[in-house]
Amino acid sequence: MKDGSGERTRVVLLAAGQGKRMKSGLPKVLHEVLGKTILGRLLTAADEVRPEHIHVVVGHEAEQVEQHIKDNPSATPVSTHLQSPQLGTGHALMQVAPSLKDFVGTLVVSVADTPLLSGATLKALVDEHKRSKAVVSLLTTDVDDAKNYGRIVRDEKGNVMGIVEHKDASEAQRAIKEINPAIYCFSWPTAEAALATLKNENQQKEYYLTDVIGWAHDHKHAIASSKVPDWREVAGINSRIELAEAMRLMRDIAVTNLALESGVTIVDPAGTWIAPEVKIGKDTVVLPGCYITGDVTIGENCTIGPNTVMKGRVVVGDNSSVSQSLVVNSEIGNHCKVGPFSHLREHSVLRDKVKVGNFVELKKTIINERTNASHLSYLGDSTLGSGCNIGAGTITANYDHITKVKSRTTICDGASTGSNSVLVAPVTLEENSVVGAGAVITKDVPKGALAVTRAELKQVDGWAEKRKKKADAAKLEAAKGI
Numbered sequence: 001m002k003d004g005s006g007e008r009t010r011v012v013l014l015a016a017g018q019g020k021r022m023k024s025g026l027p028k029v030l031h032e033v034l035g036k037t038i039l040g041r042l043l044t045a046a047d048e049v050r051p052e053h054i055h056v057v058v059g060h061e062a063e064q065v066e067q068h069i070k071d072n073p074s075a076t077p078v079s080t081h082l083q084s085p086q087l088g089t090g091h092a093l094m095q096v097a098p099s100l101k102d103f104v105g106t107l108v109v110s111v112a113d114t115p116l117l118s119g120a121t122l123k124a125l126v127d128e129h130k131r132s133k134a135v136v137s138l139l140t141t142d143v144d145d146a147k148n149y150g151r152i153v154r155d156e157k158g159n160v161m162g163i164v165e166h167k168d169a170s171e172a173q174r175a176i177k178e179i180n181p182a183i184y185c186f187s188w189p190t191a192e193a194a195l196a197t198l199k200n201e202n203q204q205k206e207y208y209l210t211d212v213i214g215w216a217h218d219h220k221h222a223i224a225s226s227k228v229p230d231w232r233e234v235a236g237i238n239s240r241i242e243l244a245e246a247m248r249l250m251r252d253i254a255v256t257n258l259a260l261e262s263g264v265t266i267v268d269p270a271g272t273w274i275a276p277e278v279k280i281g282k283d284t285v286v287l288p289g290c291y292i293t294g295d296v297t298i299g300e301n302c303t304i305g306p307n308t309v310m311k312g313r314v315v316v317g318d319n320s321s322v323s324q325s326l327v328v329n330s331e332i333g334n335h336c337k338v339g340p341f342s343h344l345r346e347h348s349v350l351r352d353k354v355k356v357g358n359f360v361e362l363k364k365t366i367i368n369e370r371t372n373a374s375h376l377s378y379l380g381d382s383t384l385g386s387g388c389n390i391g392a393g394t395i396t397a398n399y400d401h402i403t404k405v406k407s408r409t410t411i412c413d414g415a416s417t418g419s420n421s422v423l424v425a426p427v428t429l430e431e432n433s434v435v436g437a438g439a440v441i442t443k444d445v446p447k448g449a450l451a452v453t454r455a456e457l458k459q460v461d462g463w464a465e466k467r468k469k470k471a472d473a474a475k476l477e478a479a480k481g482i
């Protein structure tokens with residue numbers, strides 16, 4: 001198989017740096033951009049080129065980065081490679097080279113601090129690299145402010161000759177507006193020969209990966225470059241200000257797509273935060289103050305918000321409304337009403353036409369069709385049938401603090417609970433059973449039965465008047481004593 005023409009592809013992500021300017025205990029690549037870490041976003045983009053393997057170079061806080069990769073498995077096998085100490089981006093790639101002994105194909109190498117890089121852009125680079133049979137391909141982009149980016153140096157014919165780092169650049173080179181986003185393809189193993197030639201004789205005393213481009217030029221290897229039209233897609237995050245800018249841009253792109261492509265009304269685009277992976281159906285209205293990230297799918301004709309947070313894996317059907325609520329890893333059916341001020345936690349499921357209202361918290365609770373829990377309830381580890389009515393203040397006591405055991409509550413079709421009832425789990429309310437207000441239910445209630453746990457009501461005629469007279473007399477006595 002000829003170098004560069006092979007179909008095999010691998011990706012290397014450079015993530016060993018500290019990101020000093022973030023001023024953070026967290027490695028830079030683990031900062032989140034709309035619900036997903038920067039590294040997580042790069043891994044997703046890398047998946048789109050269908051590589052056989054992704055190599056991540058780790059160094060600063062390596063254990064944290066490795067743990068994050070383990071906790072968020074990618075579609076592609078991922079291995080990590082320790083770079084310690086971190087002697088530059090070229091040195092970072094040297095740490096991976098021994099694992100590529102038998103690899104012949106396209107090696108994509110990217111910095112890992114560019115959360116907006118799309119899989120499509122990366123894939124276009126790889127396709128063009130393979131098509132052009134270049135030994136080195138790189139993305140470039142034009143900027144107004146070249147900051148500390150490496151500058152692309154071209155000859156009089158416009159061919160790329162090399163990259164010069166800002167710190168090493170002459171005044172004339174610093175004026176160049178075409179910069180290096182540090183996203184490349186290398187034909188492997190041809191380009192591997194460059195690694196042995198890298199020297200750290202530069203301002204930063206680092207082994208620069210950028211010198212591989214100069215090496216390719218010196219060796220008359222073909223270099224292909226493609227320009228990204230909007231520099232912001234390939235901007236590296238170096239500070240929290242840039243992190244916030246990336247979030248804003250990502251939000252703008254997501255909201256614009258939803259409005260233009262999906263027919264969603266976003267009432268206040270600048271005050272609504274939606275991650276690009278969120279899917280929303282047509283004629284749904286998103287009111288101001290929503291923060292929606294994660295694997296979220298919302299149907300058509302819904303009203304979401306104001307001030308609603310959804311994260312994790314969330315599904316909402318059609319014609320439902322969710323107002324001023326927090327929904328995490330849960331499902332909401334069609335024609336449901338959630339909120340205001342509901343909290344759906346961890347694997348709760350509402351089937352169609354369910355109503356969950358003011359100050360109701362659900363955890364691992366399944367509620368079947370047409371059941372209402374409209375006010376002030378905690379329903380945890382519970383299954384509710386259809387057509388039930390849960391009275392205000394109904395609580396499932398699902399947790400035993402001594403044994404640490406959590407137990408389930410089952411409420412069958414048509415059952416109802418009165419206000420302020422406590423269901424001490426494990427317990428079942430059978431079909432059409434009724435729990436009276438204020439009851440504490442410690443055993444199963446049979447089908448159609450009424451359960452009450454109430455001291456008998458006593459009424460004392462004239463009690464209030466007697467009580468007042470007694471109090472007045474006592475006051476008089478006290479006054480006499482002065």
Ligand code: UD1
Nearest residue numbers: 014015016017086087088089092111112149150180208236
């Ligand atoms: C690098 C490029 C520069 C480019 C810029 C784009 C070099 C020499 N310079 O500079 O041309 O314009 O990226 O953002 O490559 N990293 C390691 N190990 C190291 C050093 C860095 O893994 O020893 C990783 C970092 O974690 C980060 C990436 O490489 O993800 C870039 O590192 P950074 O220090 O930000 O490089 P720049 O100086 O910005």
Ligand code: CA
Nearest residue numbers: 113236237238
């Ligand atoms: Ca950088």
